[in-house]
Amino acid sequence: MSFDVFAGLRVLDFSRVLAGPSATRLLADFGADVIKVQARKTSGGAEDNEQPYFAAWNRNKRSIVLDMQLPEARRAALDLVRKCDVVIENFAPRVLDNWGLDYAALRQENQSIILMRMSAGGQTGPWRNHVAFGPTVHALSGLTHLTAYPEGPPIGPGFAYADVVAGLYAALAIAAAVYSRAHTGQGQCIDLSEYEALVGLLGPSLIALQAGENEISLTKVLAEPAPAAPYGYFRCQGSDQWCAIAVFDDAQWQALCEVLHLEHVGRDTRFANVAARNRNSAELHSVVGARTAERRASELALHLQDRGVPSSAVKDARDLSGDPQLVERGFFVRLKHPARGEYLCDRGAVRLGCDRAPQWMPAPSLGQDTDHLFRNLLGWSPDKIAAFRRRGIIG
Amino acid sequence: MFENDHTTQDVEVPAWTRYPAILQGIRVFELADDSASFCGKLLVDFGADVIKVEKPRGDSSRPAPDDFFSSLGSPSYLYHNCNKRSITLDFEQAAGLEILVELVSRADVLLESCPPGTLDKLGMAYEVLRDRNPRLIYASVTAFGQTGRYRHWKSCDLVAGACGGQASVTGLPNREPLKLGGTQALYLGSLHAALGIVMALIQRNATGRGDRLDISLQEAVASGLDHVLVRYFSTGAVAARCGSRNWNGLSFIVPCSDGWLQIFPFQQWGTLVDWMNAEDMAGPLIDPLYKEAEYRRTHFEVVEQTISRWTRMHTRAELFETAQLMGFPWAPVCTLPEVLTSPQLNERDFFVPLKGVRDSMLQPGPPYLFLTSVASAQRSSSPTPGRENMQVYRDELGFSDAELERLASIGVI
Numbered sequence: 009m010s011f012d013v014f015a016g017l018r019v020l021d022f023s024r025v026l027a028g029p030s031a032t033r034l035l036a037d038f039g040a041d042v043i044k045v046q047a048r049k050t051s052g053g054a055e056d057n058e059q060p061y062f063a064a065w066n067r068n069k070r071s072i073v074l075d076m077q078l079p080e081a082r083r084a085a086l087d088l089v090r091k092c093d094v095v096i097e098n099f100a101p102r103v104l105d106n107w108g109l110d111y112a113a114l115r116q117e118n119q120s121i122i123l124m125r126m127s128a129g130g131q132t133g134p135w136r137n138h139v140a141f142g143p144t145v146h147a148l149s150g151l152t153h154l155t156a157y158p159e160g161p162p163i164g165p166g167f168a169y170a171d172v173v174a175g176l177y178a179a180l181a182i183a184a185a186v187y188s189r190a191h192t193g194q195g196q197c198i199d200l201s202e203y204e205a206l207v208g209l210l211g212p213s214l215i216a217l218q219a220g221e222n223e224i225s226l227t228k229v230l231a232e233p234a235p236a237a238p239y240g241y242f243r244c245q246g247s248d249q250w251c252a253i254a255v256f257d258d259a260q261w262q263a264l265c266e267v268l269h270l271e272h273v274g275r276d277t278r279f280a281n282v283a284a285r286n287r288n289s290a291e292l293h294s295v296v297g298a299r300t301a302e303r304r305a306s307e308l309a310l311h312l313q314d315r316g317v318p319s320s321a322v323k324d325a326r327d328l329s330g331d332p333q334l335v336e337r338g339f340f341v342r343l344k345h346p347a348r349g350e351y352l353c354d355r356g357a358v359r360l361g362c363d364r365a366p367q368w369m370p371a372p373s374l375g376q377d378t379d380h381l382f383r384n385l386l387g388w389s390p391d392k393i394a395a396f397r398r399r400g401i402i403g
Numbered sequence: 404m405f406e407n408d409h410t411t412q413d414v415e416v417p418a419w420t421r422y423p424a425i426l427q428g429i430r431v432f433e434l435a436d437d438s439a440s441f442c443g444k445l446l447v448d449f450g451a452d453v454i455k456v457e458k459p460r461g462d463s464s465r466p467a468p469d470d471f472f473s474s475l476g477s478p479s480y481l482y483h484n485c486n487k488r489s490i491t492l493d494f495e496q497a498a499g500l501e502i503l504v505e506l507v508s509r510a511d512v513l514l515e516s517c518p519p520g521t522l523d524k525l526g527m528a529y530e531v532l533r534d535r536n537p538r539l540i541y542a543s544v545t546a547f548g549q550t551g552r553y554r555h556w557k558s559c560d561l562v563a564g565a566c567g568g569q570a571s572v573t574g575l576p577n578r579e580p581l582k583l584g585g586t587q588a589l590y591l592g593s594l595h596a597a598l599g600i601v602m603a604l605i606q607r608n609a610t611g612r613g614d615r616l617d618i619s620l621q622e623a624v625a626s627g628l629d630h631v632l633v634r635y636f637s638t639g640a641v642a643a644r645c646g647s648r649n650w651n652g653l654s655f656i657v658p659c660s661d662g663w664l665q666i667f668p669f670q671q672w673g674t675l676v677d678w679m680n681a682e683d684m685a686g687p688l689i690d691p692l693y694k695e696a697e698y699r700r701t702h703f704e705v706v707e708q709t710i711s712r713w714t715r716m717h718t719r720a721e722l723f724e725t726a727q728l729m730g731f732p733w734a735p736v737c738t739l740p741e742v743l744t745s746p747q748l749n750e751r752d753f754f755v756p757l758k759g760v761r762d763s764m765l766q767p768g769p770p771y772l773f774l775t776s777v778a779s780a781q782r783s784s785s786p787t788p789g790r791e792n793m794q795v796y797r798d799e800l801g802f803s804d805a806e807l808e809r810l811a812s813i814g815v816i
Contacts, residue, residue, distance in 0.1 A: 163647045243579065
């Protein structure tokens with residue numbers, strides 16, 4: 009039952025790469041009919057149907073090829089809009105406008121259409137025509153600046169985190185609009201800025217800043233709502249093996265000291281409480297680190313968690329794939345592509361209702377659904393479809 | 404320019420708003436610490452009635468590390484809890500539990516982040532509450548989910564990022580990992596929870612029934628790693644830390660005269676070399692060998708050093724402006740004060756007042772604008788514990804003053 013939340017919802021998806029596709033993947037995972045509009049010229053890189061990246065982020069979707077440079081293709085797109093509930097795009101704002109597919113035009117075709125316009129900075133403003141990928145937005149938002157070693161240059165996330173966040177906000181906003189439309193009958197136009205989404209997730213830091221905190225003491229308030237010490241990564245046995253350890257109260261501190269055979273340290277007044285441990289953090293880290301270096305990360309985390317101390321090995325992709333908790337919860341799903349064979353991906357983190365394994369479709373190959381869609385959804389004749397194919401309008 | 408309309412009245416002409424009252428009439432009881440209080444914020448910003456249930460001595464995110472915030476609550480508390488109502492209730496006492504069950508029987512959503520099994524043991528399992536209120540949406544956000552052998556493990560933002568895979572790919576190789584700035588793992592949990600709750604509301608329209616939502620912070624992190632799991636499952640490659648260089652080498656950070664700049668130098672290589680060459684700074688990069696991606700990869704240090712020598716001569720603003728005009732996705736690495744003064748964010752009225760603190764304090768607004776005819780009112784600042792006790796217990800539940808005094812005296816409220 010719970011995988012049909014969006015059953016009956018049809019989405020015309022112009023989005024590309026990750027931010028938009030991750031949103032429409034969620035809708036598709038839960039039953040929406042997502043029609044991905046692709047073009048032969050631009051179906052490369054992350055948008056190459058034959059590549060694993062595309063296979064992971066575009067499962068459960070259909071694919072049509074439409075050359076939106078051509079006026080007949082734009083007319084066909086408007087015809088499709090009449091049959092859809094949602095249109096989503098993540099181009100620079102002028103693109104959809106230049107195609108004649110702005111909200112006013114879509115409403116002419118379909119009064120209750122929901123249009124989601126995702127962009128780096130929003131549909132308006134001095135930077136609305138800026139080009140951006142994930143790292144661009146990380147840099148602008150302050151996240152890159154904050155993701156750095158204490159004395160070093162900025163580093164930033166090692167993956168397109170901004171796109172992940174934008175995708176979640178887009179799915180949330182679309183779901184809200186769908187919910188609203190059920191009550192009001194009205195559609196929606198939504199202007200979502202990936203830059204704003206990321207800045208919003210640094211709210212507490214921006215508030216602390218205005219309170220007069222200088223940059224140095226910001227690290228105090230940035231770490232966690234509740235202060236903790238130790239709070240960081242400790243080297244463990246082996247190559248590049250680390251354990252994350254967080255100690256929030258005295259009981260956890262004593263437990264850590266016992267696990268690491270540091271009972272005398274547990275009695276040392278320099279480390280008596282969180283505030284004291286923060287004052288002596290360098291020495292604390294050194295003392296704790298000397299012991300963790302003798303332990304294997306997973307085994308140490310197991311031991312600490314057994315004693316109620318928040319901790320975990322720093323897990324990489326291989327560790328995740330074999331993580332007992334993820335595996336037991338069926339986090340990984342196997343999809344079967346007719347030509348490319350089986351592949352694994354994760355099922356996402358929304359678990360609604362009874363927890364059975366989803367029955368999902370692999371990602372589509374380029375234009376696999378063009379004929380079917382134009383025939384069944386728009387009622388085009390085989391002759392018209394053939395003619396439009398010859399002229400490169402559809403493909 | 405579109406105006407923001409903050410009134411609750413229907414307006415005849417639709418206007419853009421960051422606060423569409425889509426969830427007006429939906430009542431949420433939030434039994435959550437910072438694992439999920441941001442979820443409550445996402446819902447309240449859509450007009451839901453979100454009532455925080457706090458222990459009579461306040462929730463764990465209230466303690467603040469320094470004097471400025473100590474009487475108000477921490478920055479996180481202030482940010483997450485604007486416009487929510489607050490009641491105090493000790494539901495571990497029998498009398499308190501009875502009240503909570505009664506409150507939830509009249510609610511649409513229960514949002515909780517208690518360790519798995521806690522509410523079950525108290526008699527508040529989903530199956531029990533559902534009998535009294537079949538329309539209830541029971542949303543749980545926990546470290547590792549409601550099931551599985553490690554469901555009792557403890558977490559926090561640091562640990563969730565580590566067990567979910569974010570840490571292993573962030574930072575320098577051969578050094579300890581870096582945690583993303585802020586509390587990103589916790590926010591991912593909240594975003595998934597809000598999304599799941601709205602999905603459950605949509606489902607309820609069709610079925611008339613509520614549902615159970617189980618969000619694991621570990622899964623929220625692990626499902627949002629972009630290339631990491633994809634590359635492992637397809638090629639066996641284990642993504643590693645690369646410093647500021649992204650995994651495919653196409654982007655890195657260079658120094659300018661006044662800070663740092665995020666650049667993507669390889670997309671329009673010829674144009675970039677021409678630009679540098681016009682200032683006699685192209686150096687060895689003028690060699691046609693560098694036109695090949697593979698050559699640039701194997702001679703990355705030369706590329707990075709030559710470009711850095713040039714960028715050091717410029718301010719970030721100069722390069723940002725020119726680069727973007729040429730369609731390069733470059734951007735300055737902004738500090739937090741620079742974010743507050745961003746021309747783009749300010750033109751779009753992105754920052755809104757944070758009430759209840761200093762008059763001039765600002766906070767980020769929601770990142771989306773809805774073109775709709777009904778906005779939701781910006782009611783209030785984040786609540787003090789129990790601010791709405793009278794409203795809820797006396798006015799809505801009908802408790803007498805005497806009963807309320809008695810309950811307060813035994814620490815139930």
